[in-house]
Amino acid sequence: MTAVGTRSALRSTRPRHFGRVLNWIGQHVVLSGLAVLFLAPVVFVFLTSMMTSNQTLTATIWPDPWTWDNYVRAFTQVPLVRWFANSATYAVLATAFMLASSIPAAYVLARIRFRGANILFTAIIIAMLLPPQVTAVPIYVMWSKLGMTGTLLPLILPNLLGDAFSIFLLRQFFLTIPSEYADAARIDGNGEWGVLARVIIPMAKPGIAATAIFMFFNSWNDYYGPLLYTSENEQWWPVAIGLASFRSSHGGDWGITMAITMLVMVPVVIIFFFAQRTFVEGIALTGVKG
Amino acid sequence: MLAPAVLGLALFFVYPLLASIYYSFTRYNLVSDPQWIGLRNYQYLFADDPNVWQAAGNTLWFVAVMVPVKLVFAFAIAGLLTRAKTATGLWRTLYYLPALVPPVASVVTFVFLFNPGTGPVNLILKAFGIDGPLWFNDPALAKPSLLLLGIWVTGDVMIIFLAGLLDVPRDLYEASGLDGANGVQKLWYITLPTIVPVLLFSLVTGIIAALQFFTEASVASSVASGKVSIGEGAGAGFGYPENSLLTYTQWLYIRGFSNYQLGYASALAVLLFVVAAVFLTLLLRRFSAFTPDEATR
Amino acid sequence: MKNASLRRHLLGAIVLAATSAVLLSGCTGTAEVPIASRAPSTLKGQVSFWHFFSGREAGVIQSTVDDFMKANPGVKVDVHPGQDDEKLQKAISAGNTVDLGMSYSTDIVGSFCTSGAFRDLTPFIKRDNVDLTNLTPIVKSYTEFKGVRCAMPVLTDDYALYYNTDLLTAAGIDSPPKTLTELEDDALKLTTYNPDGSIKTLGFNPLMGFYENAAAHYGPSAGAKWLNADGSSAIGSDSGWPELITWQTNFVKKIGYAKLQKFSAGLGQEFEADNAFQKGKIAMNLDGEYRTAFLADQAPGLKYATAPFPTADSHTDLYGAGYITGNIAGISKGSQNPELAWALLKYLTTDTGALVKMANGLKNVPSTADALKSPKLEISSQYKTFVDVASNPHSATTPPSPIGAGYQQTFEQFWDKYQKSGGDLAAGLKSVDKQINDSLALVNGP
Structure with a gap:
């Protein structure tokens, strides 16, 4: 690959240096310009959330006067706290259940030979990649016969029986742990659960954290699932459904809608800053291991 | 250790897959028992359904336009970010942040920004003397408007590319620089070969995600229409304007869970399965991470 | 974990899943409780x-x-x-x-x-x-x-015409329109524009899909029929619908589809205080009787009156009827x-x-x-x-159908498109008939 071009094409360094400075400036102008565009939506959302409802219907960009009123109304006129509590219940329980069921499964798939392992693994991959709508009808019918539609349970409980994407991701992490450690633990008299608890889990903490964060955010952001299962029961609405149906069910103006939008963004960003590393590493790992 | 996962696969994957096929040959509304009607659902699907092909076409648009545009954009930003020497963390965070915004919130944000009457985008265009278009309210522009949103939230793909680009050994660039290779040549001969697997992976997973495109399109429709759904239900708001945002999975939702034609919805699901299976096979064949061989090293 | 035991586990799990699935599909809801021969004297x-x-x-x-x-x-x-x-x-x-x-x-x-x-x-x-x-x-x-x-x-x-009496008086209109042509003439007179050519206030919004502008609500103005006695679609063979559609689309053309769209997109929500009629941005509006309660609640200062919705020019005998x-x-x-x-x-x-x-x-x-x-x-x-x-004996409704509002939605979807892009009206209505009958067959059929 190094056989590109010819040596005779060596150039003098001076214009190259000058070119580099120009290049540097150019790149940073593009970077900053785009960054402004990327930030602008959030800025506009914030500005509108600070306007009075009369202003939001007029052609103004800058609030005058500034008011926190929309935020007060978001909490007093809208069951925002309950929406957040529901989202949190969904995300926390789904994540906890997923971990309890998927870690052992991923461990077996990564470390133990058995007949049918290949078929099982392929099934997990297909289950992970298949659009959920393909199986939506029978699963909906099932929960409906159990009388559990109208709650978040149909979205939480299945995680007790493993989540395909998480199993896959965890297995990839477990594979990176050299098998010598597990072997040593086995010689010390540990069973498979012992090996998992004493060796694999401590060593795979970053991977487990990344998987948990994925699950958490997927559940927190989920719209399709709650729309299917909870739309008839406002008591169980997560924040995604609440916000999406806000303009039609409460008919609020843009000001209060934007206030709620801001409030929905904030927790996610806070969590991101606390778990930034895990996050970015996790994302990179899902894709790069291609 | 494996029993729960196996039970999970059986209950939530194998059984429903088979049951979908069975239901697709029935008329079923959940109140009365399924009634076998043979190929009727499929006949209606392929010959009579007034919206299914438009819905499939819309989904195809997202597959064929949105996925590649997002990838190219993410790749370009990632490339730019590898060059930034100062405040690298800040730049990365800035470009990544929109990807964190919950999808529903990001859609509401964009419908507001591009709202034709009082939205900031048209106000700014007006300041330049341009009469802004209708964006999410125009059937011709609704999909491109969603594409802009797609670009905004492309940060996760960008991070994957960035990690891939930073994996490219530095000395390769230096050596080729000494050899006199220009930027395009470096991109073509060094960067791309190293990152092609990552690109392909993102492409295929992007396509599979686009096949099930639902949330952004349906929320954009219902928020942009500004219609109050007093008594009809969520499905009635899908597709606005003029079905331009009606995707295949939304159509499945409407037939299944607004009209309660679960048998017909299952026929739609089976067709979706067949299409998704093509891409799945491609993915399984191509990528080592998805083949089980490594498991039993 | 040995091979044999694992296989047994797998097998067990699949059998369990299969039986539970059978069980689940086997039980269909709850049995109906038979009714007593006499109404209970006290309820609890x-x-x-x-x-x-x-x-x-x-x-x-x-x-x-x-x-x-x-x-x-x-x-x-x-x-x-x-x-x-x-x-x-x-x-x-x-x-x-x-x-x-x-x-x-x-x-x-x-x-x-x-x-x-x-x-x-x-x-x-x-x-x-x-x-x-x-x-x-x-x-x-x-x-x-x-x-x-x-x-x-x-x-x-029930549906009828609301009109803002202040705006009508200011425009020199002293009685509400009785035919669709009068409605259009009055509406054009009442419409005002901004210096840049965009609409400032509208006399009547002819866009199909705006607030209560639905085919069902217009139908009685021309005595238009939805379904035949056997439940199949009557839309394509009825003479009332083409008359209504032609009037409506020509009206839209006179003001301009894009202009109307842009104006409508900037209006407030129908059931909120910023409703366009309540804000005086629209002088005449087709709406239900419940609007009187919203007006009293949200816009008590607005001076308005109501009248039956205008009829199609060839159906003046129907004046006084409306959608129920x-x-x-x-x-x-x-x-x-x-x-x-x-x-x-x-x-x-x-x-x-x-x-x-x-x-x-x-x-x-x-x-x-x-x-x-x-x-x-x-x-x-x-x-x-x-x-x-x-x-009123001529008032009409949308008949029940096993496809629910499906036949109305199919028709409205067509109308929505037609008001913008036009095309062959008769052929379009025939295809509406076919779509409705097809989806009836899917739900009904043997």
């Missing part, structure tokens, strides 16, 4: 009532339900407001969470009567000698399907306490005091002859128009 227990109203209107319903509970101290009604048709269907299919369900329109009557999601009320009606002749004929027709009475009407919605629909309620298939549900349903649909109270609160029009005649019914001059529409 809890009953759940799902309806679609929200906000101020839900308050009116709640207060009527409170009256019922006061009269029946042993009964607790669990009210679930804000439930649209989709949610109602979901809850009924899921089992026994709903006893009594109320929908905003008659669209679900066809499918709910056919599928049995709402029970046949005939045994209750016969037993308790409920006099159905008290219902107006049109209301009676839209609460039953193919001889199965599975719903009862709770008030009616209404809220309907029924007892769910899975109801665990149908006696209580029936008692509440009977109260809400036949008790004159309850109907008048709700009518006064919601400003809907009563659905029984007795309630319409009640001296306690508050009739303002604006509301009177709707009471008259309700009893």
Whole structure:
């Protein structure tokens, strides 16, 4: 690959240096310009959330006067706290259940030979990649016969029986742990659960954290699932459904809608800053291991 | 250790897959028992359904336009970010942040920004003397408007590319620089070969995600229409304007869970399965991470 | 873990999954409780009532339900407001969470009567000698399907023209339009523009899909017919629809489709205080009688009047008629306490005091002859128009169908497109017929 071009094409360094400075400036102008565009939506959302409802219907960009009123109304006129509590219940329980069921499964798939392992693994991959709508009808019918539609349970409980994407991701992490450690633990008299608890889990903490964060955010952001299962029961609405149906069910103006939008963004960003590393590493790992 | 996962696969994957096929040959509304009607659902699907092909076409648009545009954009930003020497963390965070915004919130944000009457985008265009278009309210522009949103939230793909680009050994660039290779040549001969697997992976997973495109399109429709759904239900708001945002999975939702034609919805699901299976096979064949061989090293 | 034991586990799990799946599909909801030969003398227990109203209107319903509970101290009604048709269907299919369900329109009557999601009320009606002749004929027709009475009407919605008297007077118009041509002429006169050419205020918004601008609401102006006696589509063979469509699209062209779209996209929400008519941004509007209550609540200062909606030029004999629909309620298939549900349903649909109270609160029009005649019914001059529409013999509704509102949606989807892009109208209407008949065949068929 190094056989590109010819040596005779060596150039003098001076214009190259000058070119580099120009290049540097150019790149940073593009970077900053785009960054402004990327930030602008959030800025506009914030500005509108600070306007009075009369202003939001007029052609103004800058609030005058500034008011926190929309935020007060978001909490007093809208069951925002309950929406957040529901989202949190969904995300926390789904994540906890997923971990309890998927870690052992991923461990077996990564470390133990058995007949049918290949078929099982392929099934997990297909289950992970298949659009959920393909199986939506029978699963909906099932929960409906159990009388559990109208709650978040149909979205939480299945995680007790493993989540395909998480199993896959965890297995990839477990594979990176050299098998010598597990072997040593086995010689010390540990069973498979012992090996998992004493060796694999401590060593795979970053991977487990990344998987948990994925699950958490997927559940927190989920719209399709709650729309299917909870739309008839406002008591169980997560924040995604609440916000999406806000303009039609409460008919609020843009000001209060934007206030709620801001409030929905904030927790996610806070969590991101606390778990930034895990996050970015996790994302990179899902894709790069291609 | 494996029993729960196996039970999970059986209950939530194998059984429903088979049951979908069975239901697709029935008329079923959940109140009365399924009634076998043979190929009727499929006949209606392929010959009579007034919206299914438009819905499939819309989904195809997202597959064929949105996925590649997002990838190219993410790749370009990632490339730019590898060059930034100062405040690298800040730049990365800035470009990544929109990807964190919950999808529903990001859609509401964009419908507001591009709202034709009082939205900031048209106000700014007006300041330049341009009469802004209708964006999410125009059937011709609704999909491109969603594409802009797609670009905004492309940060996760960008991070994957960035990690891939930073994996490219530095000395390769230096050596080729000494050899006199220009930027395009470096991109073509060094960067791309190293990152092609990552690109392909993102492409295929992007396509599979686009096949099930639902949330952004349906929320954009219902928020942009500004219609109050007093008594009809969520499905009635899908597709606005003029079905331009009606995707295949939304159509499945409407037939299944607004009209309660679960048998017909299952026929739609089976067709979706067949299409998704093509891409799945491609993915399984191509990528080592998805083949089980490594498991039993 | 050894191979054999693992295989046994796998096998066990799959067998378990398979049996549970069989079990699940085997049990179909709850069995119906047979009805007693005589109505119970005292009522006791809890009953759940799902309806679609929200906000101020839900308050009116709640207060009527409170009256019922006061009269029946042993009964607790669990009210679930804000439930649209989709949610109602979901809850009924899921089992026994709903006893009594109320929908905003008659669209679900066809499918709910056919599928049995709402029970046949005939045994209750016969037993308790409920006099159905008290219902107006049109209301009676839209609460039953193919001889199965599975719903009862709770008030009616009637549609007519609202106009802003200040704006009309300022434009020198002293009486409301009576034909569609007059409506258009007046509307163009009332429309004002900004310096940049965009619309400032609109006389009448002709865009199909705007607020209450729906095919169903226009239909009675030309006596247009939806379905044939056998349930198939009559749209393509009816002469009223082309006349309405042609008038409407020409009207749109005169102002400009894009201009109207842009103006409409910037207007407030229909059921909020910033409703365009309430804000004076639109001078004349097609709307239901409930708007009088919203106006009193949200825009008490606005000076307005109402009149029957103008008729098509060739149907001036129909003047005074309008579109009628209404809220309907029924007892769910899975109801665990149908006696209580029936008692509440009977109260809400036949008790004159309850109907008048709700009518006064919601400003809907009563659905029984007795309630319409009640001296306690508050009739303002604006509301009177709707009471008259309700009893006009030419007023019409959208008939129940097993595909619910499907036939209306198909037609409106076509109209929506046609107002923008035009095309061959006759061929388009024929394809609407085909689409409707196809989807009927899918739901009905052998």
